[in-house]
Amino acid sequence: MIKIVVPGKPISKSNFKLKNVHGHFWMPKSGKHSKYVAYENTIAGHINQQYSGPTLEGNIITILNLYFSDKRMGDIHNYPKSICDGIEKSGIILNDKQLKPVLIFDHIDKENPRIEIELYEKDKYAISYEIKKK
Incomplete structure (x- = not known):
């Protein structure tokens, strides 16, 4: 098991896409919209x-624990793409297609917003889950 902690507020990819004149989306590498690449x-x-x-x-097997400073987190499903792209960019994996399944959990931590990434090699670990009535 590998656990990585990335301090700071998670960033969603959807906030930084731009559309060109042909209707295609692209991610700028410089300028005010390049925050995603950074x-x-x-x-x-x-x-x-x-x-x-x-x-x-x-x-x-990928577990993403997203810690936000408040309840204004937006659509939680937009965050994994930026995180998975960063994981691939690090070179720890060859392709972010390897990251499956991906489990996402959101939390509030006013003092310490962050992302906690847990990676488990599927050939060495098994995953199970249970949903219980409260």
Whole structure:
């Protein structure tokens, strides 16, 4: 199991897409809308600081715990793309298609917004879940 902590508020990819005159979406690499690319690099940098092992092969069970400073988090389903792109950019995996399944949990931590990424090699770990009535 590999656990990576990335400090700061999670950033959603959907907020930074631009549309060209032909209706195609693209991600700017510079200028005021380039914050997303910088965020991918931030995630990759934290992974490279906290993990020095070999590149992971095969499918990876991925758990994302997103800690927001308040309830204004937006659509939680938009966050995994930016995080998974950053994981791939780090070189810890070859392709973000390896990250499956991906479980997403949201939390509030006013003092310490962050992302906690847990990676488990699927050939070494099994996943199960249970839903119980309260």
